[in-house]
Amino acid sequence: MLKVKNLYHSYTKDDNYAVKGISFEIKKGEIFGFLGPNGAGKSTTQKILTGLLPLQKGEASIAGIDVKKPTEKLFNLIGVSFEHPNIYSKLTGYENLEFYKKLFSVPTEDPKVLLKMVGLEDAVNKKAGDYSKGMKQRLVFARSLINNPQLWFLDEPISGLDPTTASNIKDIIKKKKDEGTTIFLTTHNMHIADELCDRVAFINEGKIEVIDSPRNLKLKYGEQLVKVEYKENNKLKRERLSLINDKDRDKLNKLVNEGKIETIHSQEATLEEIFIKVTGRGLK
Amino acid sequence: MRRILSIFKRDILSSFRDYIILYMIIAPILLTIGFRFFIPSAQSAGLQFAVDAKLDTEIVNEFKKYGDVELYGTVDEIKTRVENIDDIAGITKNENGEFVLILQGNEAHDTKEIPKMIIREIISNEDLNVEFKVNSLGLEESPVATIGTISLILIAILIGGIIIGFNIIEEKEANTLKALNVTPMTKFEYIIGKSITGLILPIIHVFLILWILGITEVDNTMVLIMTLASSLVGIVVGFVVGIISSNQITGIANMKIIFLILSLTIIGAILLPQSKHFLLYWAPPYWIFTGFKGILLNTATWGNLINYIGWIIGLTFIIYIILRGKIKKGLA
Numbered sequence: 001m002l003k004v005k006n007l008y009h010s011y012t013k014d015d016n017y018a019v020k021g022i023s024f025e026i027k028k029g030e031i032f033g034f035l036g037p038n039g040a041g042k043s044t045t046q047k048i049l050t051g052l053l054p055l056q057k058g059e060a061s062i063a064g065i066d067v068k069k070p071t072e073k074l075f076n077l078i079g080v081s082f083e084h085p086n087i088y089s090k091l092t093g094y095e096n097l098e099f100y101k102k103l104f105s106v107p108t109e110d111p112k113v114l115l116k117m118v119g120l121e122d123a124v125n126k127k128a129g130d131y132s133k134g135m136k137q138r139l140v141f142a143r144s145l146i147n148n149p150q151l152w153f154l155d156e157p158i159s160g161l162d163p164t165t166a167s168n169i170k171d172i173i174k175k176k177k178d179e180g181t182t183i184f185l186t187t188h189n190m191h192i193a194d195e196l197c198d199r200v201a202f203i204n205e206g207k208i209e210v211i212d213s214p215r216n217l218k219l220k221y222g223e224q225l226v227k228v229e230y231k232e233n234n235k236l237k238r239e240r241l242s243l244i245n246d247k248d249r250d251k252l253n254k255l256v257n258e259g260k261i262e263t264i265h266s267q268e269a270t271l272e273e274i275f276i277k278v279t280g281r282g283l284k
Numbered sequence: 285m286r287r288i289l290s291i292f293k294r295d296i297l298s299s300f301r302d303y304i305i306l307y308m309i310i311a312p313i314l315l316t317i318g319f320r321f322f323i324p325s326a327q328s329a330g331l332q333f334a335v336d337a338k339l340d341t342e343i344v345n346e347f348k349k350y351g352d353v354e355l356y357g358t359v360d361e362i363k364t365r366v367e368n369i370d371d372i373a374g375i376t377k378n379e380n381g382e383f384v385l386i387l388q389g390n391e392a393h394d395t396k397e398i399p400k401m402i403i404r405e406i407i408s409n410e411d412l413n414v415e416f417k418v419n420s421l422g423l424e425e426s427p428v429a430t431i432g433t434i435s436l437i438l439i440a441i442l443i444g445g446i447i448i449g450f451n452i453i454e455e456k457e458a459n460t461l462k463a464l465n466v467t468p469m470t471k472f473e474y475i476i477g478k479s480i481t482g483l484i485l486p487i488i489h490v491f492l493i494l495w496i497l498g499i500t501e502v503d504n505t506m507v508l509i510m511t512l513a514s515s516l517v518g519i520v521v522g523f524v525v526g527i528i529s530s531n532q533i534t535g536i537a538n539m540k541i542i543f544l545i546l547s548l549t550i551i552g553a554i555l556l557p558q559s560k561h562f563l564l565y566w567a568p569p570y571w572i573f574t575g576f577k578g579i580l581l582n583t584a585t586w587g588n589l590i591n592y593i594g595w596i597i598g599l600t601f602i603i604y605i606i607l608r609g610k611i612k613k614g615l616a
Contacts, residue, residue: 050466072468080466086459088294090301102290103467127301143463 001151001182002026002049007058009044018044020206021058028150031173031183033197035190035275041206042186043155049184050080050153062151076106079149083156085136089129093120093139096128097146104147114142119168134161141169145176152176155186170196190271200271204279214271221277222269226252230260240267287469291477295451299481304532305450312440312489316496319432331398334365334386336376346406347375350398362386371395375403383407431554433497434576438569440489441511442546444482445518445525446539451478452526452615453535461615471615475523482519487511499580506579506589513593514572516600524607527614549573568603571595 002025009019019041026032036042047053049060051070060067065074087096097111115124118138123131128139137160144152157173158166173196177183187193193200194214201211210217224243229236241248255261269277299305331351335344336359347353354372356362362374366386373395374386383403387396455461464474490511494502521542529535549567553574556563564570575592578584584592604611 052462052465075466075468078466080463082459082462084459086463088298088454088460089458090298090454091294095297099290099294100463100467103287103464103469105468140463 001028001030001063002032002184003059003061004045004049005059007045007048007055007060009041009048009053009056011044013056018206019048022203022206022208024201024208024211026151026182026184028182029177029180030198031177031185031196033193033200034184034186034203035188035193035200035271036203037188040203042188042203044206045203046153046155046184046186050078051075072105076104076147077150078153079144079147079151080153081141081144081155081157083159085133085140087128087131087136087139087143089127091128092125093128093131093135094124096139097143100143101146106147108146109148111142111146114145115139117145117172118142119165134165137161138165138169141172149181151182151184153184153186156189157185157187158189158192190275194271202275202278209278217271217274218268221274223267225267227263227265227267228252228255228261229263230255231262232260236262287473288477288480291469291474292480295448295478295481298451298454299447302450302454304536305447308443308447308450309485312436312443313492313496315439316436316493319436320496322432331394332372333399334362334372334374336362339375339377343406347399347402350402359386373399375399429497430577430580431550433493433499433580434573435550436493437490437511437576438514438546438550438572440493441486441514441518441572442521442543443489443518444485444515445520445522446535447485448478448482448519448522449525449529449539450532450535451481452523453529453532456526457531465616471612474615475611478523479519482522483512483515486515486518502579502582506584506586509593510572510575510579510589513596514568514575516597517568517572520600520604520607523611523614527611565595566599568596568599571599 004025005023007019007022008017010017022041022045024032034042034045044053048055049062049067051067051074055068062074063077065071065077067074088099091099093115094111097114101108101111112121112124115121118141120135120138120142123135128136131139137157141154141157144154154173158169161169170192173183173185177196183196185193185197197214199211199213200217202209212220225240226243227238227240229238231237239251241252243249243252299309333347333351333353334356335347335353337355337357344353344355354365356365359376362376363386366372366374366388371391373391376384376386378384383406385399385403455464487508490507491504494500494507525535525538525542529538546567546569549564549569550573552564553561553570561570571592575584575589575596578588578592
């Protein structure tokens with residue numbers, strides 16, 4: 001669905017590149033997470049792929065359409081949910097979607113259905129300028145679905161949302177994936193990436209450091225440990241035991257056999273820990 | 285086309301919900317109504333008579349020779365009509381069969397004196413020695429009225445463009461241009477969609493201004509074509525204001541500067557002798573001023589009009605070419 005090869009971009013149009021020769025592919029129906037800290041090149045890459053920045057060097061195509069020469073067909077295929085709500089504050093939520101809907105030349109969704117889907121059914125006729133930040137965020141999210149995109153760009157889709165709304169948004173993303181939508185998720189929230197993404201790319205200082213599934217990354221970079229709490233001589237003890245080290249495995253077996261264990265948790269590394277390990281810096 | 289109309293409809297809807305823009309939309313009308321009180325009726329030179337319908341047809345026809353006649357069934361209706369803001373003389377007869385002239389008291393000289401002369405002519409059945417030009421509409425006699433009317437028209441034309449500018453500022457402030465740029469909408473559709481406001485509003489404004497001022501004896505086709513051509517200047521000004529202004533406050537400041545520059549052209553056209561007018565040929569507002577002056581005074585021929593419009597379109601095109609890069613960059 002999306003092919004990027006040797007992509008470069010310089011804002012100063014010299015050798016000072018914000019994106020330095022990145023390459024990746026996304027298969028149809030896949031959720032691809034683009035993880036990196038602020039200034040890593042995530043937004044620049046997304047802007048190039050959505051036509052907001054010109055493609056200076058390298059190749060990129062969406063469903064076979066060259067991003068360098070974006071056509072009406074390309075824009076009909078994509079949907080973009082921006083991180084910062086960019087809506088018409090003097091129009092109602094419904095009017096915002098109704099206006100946006102008319103800009104596309106493919107079958108579109110009913111604005112009221114989309115507003116209901118993101119929980120804005122009671123604010124359909126309320127001016128978008130009077131929406132709370134979270135409501136504006138949901139309106140932008142709903143707007144990005146108006147043309148039933150085949151490739152859906154999501155930039156920090158749950159940023160600033162309360163846990164219930166965030167959960168609803170994640171469910172919508174999962175449902176869209178099940179329906180065959182390809183999703184390009186830009187975020188520095190490793191929890192949502194871990195939960196939703198089939199594969200993630202770690203981008204740092206304009207370069208992709210690693211691309212793999214969250215599970216493979218954890219297996220590759222994480223340590224196989226378990227954290228146990230057990231009672232010994234009426235005292236509660238806590239220990240981290242390796243599943244590879246023979247001595248630790250024997251101890252774990254002994255604790256299990258003696259029935260002393262009160263709690264046990266696997267201790268695989270988080271994506272953030274792996275990111276730090278790979279890039280030497282955090283995601284914030 | 286659907287996208288172009290959507291952009292236009294959105295702009296109109298949004299403009300009517302923004303108090304600053306709404307005020308700008310009605311400002312030319314309010315200014316015209318205010319101006320209407322300060323100038324003698326533009327139609328007064330064309331003379332109007334509110335005549336009692338019960339008078340003989342011959343008498344009515346006599347008045348028709350010198351102006352527009354409106355017939356009223358009762359004296360009260362005539363009085364009500366005379367009390368309106370424009371200059372009109374009421375004519376009826378009392379029970380003794382004597383002519384009665386009904387006036388408000390603040391009418392122009394001709395409105396008071398000419399009906400008396402007509403009545404005298406009817407009574408004495410003598411030839412009336414009245415020289416009167418209907419086609420001047422009173423504007424020739426009142427440069428204030430001419431310049432005032434053209435200035436109102438120019439304001440209306442520029443306001444149409446400024447509203448485009450303020451809608452662009454709104455898009456910039458809310459970052460909605462970004463959302464539009466990831467849709468199939470092209471820059472061309474966006475520019476045309478925005479420009480419709482700058483074409484339609486001036487047409488409505490200009491005809492309303494002429495109607496409020498009672499200027500009806502003009503070639504409406506000429507007015508329409510001149511307004512459409514002049515609107516191109518307003519549209520380019522609007523896009524420039526929209527692109528160079530980061531918010532409404534800077535937009536208002538930039539609008540004032542542009543209005544000042546344009547006003548200087550008009551002042552030049554008024555104060556400079558005709559032989560020095562070539563110094564103003566570079567400025568499209570000069571041609572708008574000259575064109576509308578000719579139309580309002582009924583002195584412009586179609587040849588003149590084509591010449592003026594040619595200058596307006598040509599100069600506006602040159603300005604657009606110079607600013608094209610900045611406009612496109614500003615909309616990216």
